[in-house]
Amino acid sequence: MAMLDIALIGANEKRLDLVGRNAGRQGVILAAGQLKGIYGAPILGDWRRAARQRGGTFKGRNYAWRDLALGMHLFGDDNPNGIEWLDSLLDQMITDTPDEWDPNEQLARLVIKSKRDTRRLFIQRHDDTDFDPEFDPTMEDEQYENPIYKVRAGMPFWEGREKLTFFEGSGTSGSGFIEVSNPSPLVMFQAWSLTRAQWNIPDPSWIGPKGRRVPGGEFGNRVVELLPIDSAHAGARINYDPMRLMLESWSGTNLLGENGGRDFFMHKIPPYTPKTLLPISYTGAPSGVGARAELRQPRLWPKPWGGELI
Template sequence: MGGDAAGAAPAREDLDAAVNIPEATRILIEGAGGQRLTVAGPGAGTDGVVLADVDSGTQFEDFFEAPTTTIWNATAYQIGADFGGAREEKFDFTLAFHILATPTLSWRGVYERFRLAFSFKRDCGLRAEVGDSSRLLTVRLGAKPAVKVTGDPNTDGYALVVVPLVGAYPRWCEPDVVSQFVTTTDTTAGGTESGWVTVSNPLPVDYEIWPRWIVQGGKGIVWTIPDFSWGSDEFERAEIDRDRKFVLPPLLEGEHVVIDTDPLTRFGQGNSSIDTGFPARMGGHRFCYPLPGGTAETKVPVSVTGAPVGAGVQVRCPRPWPRPWGGLD
């Protein structure tokens, strides 16, 4: 192609105009003791703490995306290998901070407040805000912070502090997205009431989520909630289980139940508010399927029998993003 067909690259100012106003990234520390320090973006430095750059010790690449390795399996004489899965490791990184005295607080006062924000034994958080997105990475100290000085920081009003951090759960989390159904018909004398709740998973395709269900009511209420395969052939039942539903055991008097469908959850898939051994009442049945990444908002059916007016079921779809921003477009 010749002439002006290919065209020249657009000028930078034209690109800036095309995307309107740039979005600023704001990074905050949410301390173990309730501190809230803005360290980057609008408002940074107000509290005497500013996130330093890569050359000063901030390992940006080590907390930007969940550290993942893939597993490949092969027989002795196989050509190539077969994909066996992916493993996410914990975040393990350092952040460097400029610690400065402020007009209202001495350097040692600023440092003390900053240092108390981090703990070996208690969770604190890094929050990333861009536009209408706000995501939190939960971290703890991985080792003692290193204070880098060339003189007296109390006199100079300055020091560089490098903080080793560990994020045991390597995800930047937004609040759960919640949908619920509340009964409007009395079925205590018989019959069934059906309704809908909405689920979704906008995370990238590699990142599934496990919804959590909360059911409440009274004695004898039986809820039926979905456990669709969503096309997963993990158990070679993608078509058989495409409309799979799970009938929960009847509730007891005053009982509310939280169902975490994640098979790896530490506390079991079913937890009763009155500690009745709900998993045993499930009769060995388990939820099997996650909600795959890239699932648009979808209505799924729920039903109940033996319930008065006002009984409810709630589904909570977590938002554990692998990155501090992005993935919404």
């Protein structure tokens, strides 16, 4: 019988198996009834009402950060280092702020493996930990704690396995197709990584019902013609995420101005878009090297499991 595996990966890269096949092997498990906030992402609906309108009109939705509670049982007798070590370990795993002296540190993340996918959620402490012991937890005959960590996920969506597709050619020019899809119920912010060349990047608008979307509408054949990416840039990235530079070199230099005032990139991939081949081409690649375009397609989900179109 299949079951969920839930693990906590700390900011210090330590791992605790909290639920599932290996649960408790480090002396920590999730407490029944003390896990809150992992399921649906918080939705902020925007509704308006005219002066004489009956009811209201839906205008859109936004998502706030996600707050969670993680209650855990710590059993010092099940870990050779004891309860105090486990207590310190969790504090160092679930930090309240990134380490400003360690640029490579990541926040703690919950990782949930289900039958179909593995998804993760980055978290940090945002409030005091609830812990009101009725006895001394460090006593030799007890060695037990039940803290409840109050954590926040700035990105409220669970990250699934990222999809990577690519197009490449060995000549100074080339053309072909690249595959794109989006199986999740959320709009996808795709990202391109391009080597040196002058690229024609597909940026179509989409139309059609869930599961049968196709390039179409006003900009169904839209292609953005980039200026040459030269050796000074090394390569370029295109980011549809509005919190990042839209067009940048591999070193992080803003290239949008250098692109001669050409069109911006407009069209993200809609929810429930089936596998679709989009045309792509390039010219002016280095002789004997060719060129390569990678399309990174993040998979974000409101819930830690499920959500696929049925």
